[in-house]
Amino acid sequence: MTKDLKxxxxxxxxxxxxxxxxxxxxxxxxxxxxxxxxxxxxxTKTNSTLKVRENLDFTLSTMERLLHNAKSIDCVTSNAATLNYIDEYGNSASFVRATSGTDVYIASNSGAMNKRLTSPDVVVDSAGVLFSSDCINIPHSVYINLKARAKDISGSEGADYSASTKILLRNY
Incomplete structure (x- = not known):
């Protein structure tokens, strides 16, 4: 029996x-x-970067389309936060870095209308909106540099995104 217990x-x-x-x-x-x-x-970082990139791409394509149809632009030799131009209908218009409280965005102003080009989910870096134009060389050109980030997302999940383009304008 002891053997079984062992x-x-x-x-x-x-x-x-x-x-x-x-x-x-x-x-x-x-x-x-x-x-x-x-x-x-x-x-989350990928989604926020994608959202910001899509917003900036839309903004740049809208600016490009409107500037291609513009009759003339004001020459801005250094980096500025506003670009004035005359649209295809002869109205004075501009692209501006607008601020509403803590919200910074890109807007297109034409006459009495102020259209926001970037989504409220995107915050444009206040120092990251730069316009410069070359009215000396032919064809005239506009250089646009934008920098933005997703709103309410920071740290390792947030990301800054920069987009820039050089638009060659029609010369009349």
């Missing part, structure tokens, strides 16, 4: 073996949780 005592797991097993599973759980967290953070 065999039974050797058939279970020791306390140290159980602790090692729990420790290994805890380490695996921590590593997988961190990996999932990094993946979600990366996804």
């Amino acid at each position: 065999q039974k005592s050797y058939m279970g797991f020791s306390l140290i073996e159980m602790l090692v097993t729990v420790f290994v599973f805890a380490v695996i759980a921590i590593i997988s949780t961190q990996s999932l967290s990094n993946s979600l953070r990366s996804s």
